[in-house]
Amino acid sequence: MDMSLRARSTNLKQASTLSDASEIPLLPTNNNDNNNNNNNNHVTERPPIPRPTISQRALESTAHLANLLPTGTLLAFQLLIPIFTNNGSCDAATRPLTLILLAILAFSCFLACFTDSFKTPDGQIYYGLATFKGLWIFDYQAASISGVPSDLNRYKVGFIDFVHAVLSVLVFVAVALRDKNVVSCFYPTPNHETKQILDIVPIGIGVICSLLFVVFPTRRHGIGFPVTPDKR
Known part of the structure; x- marks a missing residue:
């Protein structure tokens, strides 16, 4: 009887020890931190930008x-x-x-x-060739109808x-x-x-x-x- 009681008490102690050990929380490992560091290092390392030729x-x-x-x-x-x-x-x-x-x-x-242009009062634009005396208008007849500026001398060549x-x-x-x-x-x-x-x-x-x-x-x-x- 004594031998059987001692054996049962020993088994109960071992079972309680195992149950207590299973209830201890596990500490987090640093695998995630290492992965984050590796990812950060991978992101920050960029290839150098080539200079324009x-x-x-x-x-x-x-x-x-x-x-x-x-x-x-x-x-x-x-x-x-x-x-x-x-x-x-x-x-x-x-x-x-x-x-x-x-x-x-x-x-x-x-x-x-050496070409220049001017805008008449009706909104039309006329072109001409600048000379040493003023502006020689290409289409003078149509420009005269619309209104030729009087100061064509300011368009002379410089x-x-x-x-x-x-x-x-x-x-x-x-x-x-x-x-x-x-x-x-x-x-x-x-x-x-x-x-x-x-x-x-x-x-x-x-x-x-x-x-x-x-x-x-x-x-x-x-x-x-x-x-x-x-x-x-």
Whole structure:
């Protein structure tokens, strides 16, 4: 009897010990914290942003400068250059034709800087060519009916007009040098030095022309340029 009581008491003590141990709450582990730290480290580590290349900066600068060109000339350039150059694959016949086209478009940029416009009292806009004596109106008969301003002498050619004409030609050259069809036509396989020049020259033209356009502003609104309501 004594042996059986002792065995039962021992079993009861072991069972109570196990039940007490199961009621002890478990402490939280740091696995979540480690995962959060790993996730944070994974989020904060970002690949470095690549810097823009010289050609990309040249494209950006020439894109802004293209706004200074007449819209008609720029549209003709974008439409005709792929046709004249055969999408950059020039031969002995298309290469001189492309050069003639570029010369004509550059001259149109030069000539557009000497054109101006005025608005009549009925709201019509008339264009003319600025001369050393005043403004030569293209459609004088229709303008005379609407009302020609009496002070046409203030439209005469000045020094700033020649500055803007030269700058417009330079801007057009910069835009043409950044066109892949023109470059492929005249430089199908450029060497390293030529490629560097084609990348650097438009940037230099862009910086110089931007500064000169600010130093020498113009109030003319010729063919291909918008007419601002504050002046006309």
